[in-house]
Amino acid sequence: MIMKSINPYLTFKGRTEKAFNFYQSVFGGDLQIDRYSDLDDNMGAVGDDLNLVANAALSLGAGTTLFGSDILDSTDQNLTKGTNFYINLETDTEKETRRLFDRLSAEGEVQMPLEQTGWAKKFGMLRDKFGIGWMLYYTG
Structure with a gap:
């Protein structure tokens, strides 16, 4: 990875x-x-x-x-205080972004699907099954 x-x-x-x-x-x-x-x-x-x-x-x-x-x-x-933070992961490949997003979101809650945005080729937000917030992005 x-x-x-x-x-x-x-x-x-x-x-x-x-x-x-x-x-x-x-x-x-x-x-x-x-x-x-x-x-x-x-x-x-x-x-x-x-x-x-x-x-x-x-x-x-x-x-x-x-x-x-x-x-x-x-x-x-x-x-909600206490959940107002995320761990922001920037990956080297689009494939790795997708893999991590899919695995972290399993049994969790996708807050923003992994998609192209104005600042990234792929960006998404989720809370994992333990309530931890993650942002994943790949800029290319």
């Missing part, structure tokens, strides 16, 4: 920018923030949700990045 990177991914309800500014003050590093209005595919965001953070990336060094985003009220997403 070949893995490009494994990174934590945090979700918030309208507090991602504040949280990531705090994390940057603690860890240092370069912070990049994209809003839903910045995306070609705004993931269903409308109204005030367009100003929320679609992706925050804080470089922590040694190939590790802390990622995060705000959930959208306009798409009925829910946030």
Whole structure:
């Protein structure tokens, strides 16, 4: 198995920018923030949700990045403290992405099927049978 990177991914309800500014003050590093209005595919965001953070990336060094985003009220997403994080896996091959996604989602819950997005050739989200959140992606 070949893995490009494994990174934590945090979700918030309208507090991602504040949280990531705090994390940057603690860890240092370069912070990049994209809003839903910045995306070609705004993931269903409308109204005030367009100003929320679609992706925050804080470089922590040694190939590790802390990622995060705000959930959208306009798409009925829910946030439960304690389950507002994911393990983000970037793979080297599309085949490996599919294999890991299928195995991790067995007896779990697929939250977003593995599909092409504006940022990846394949991306999907799931909770495994133990309740752990996973994001898998392959960029090519």
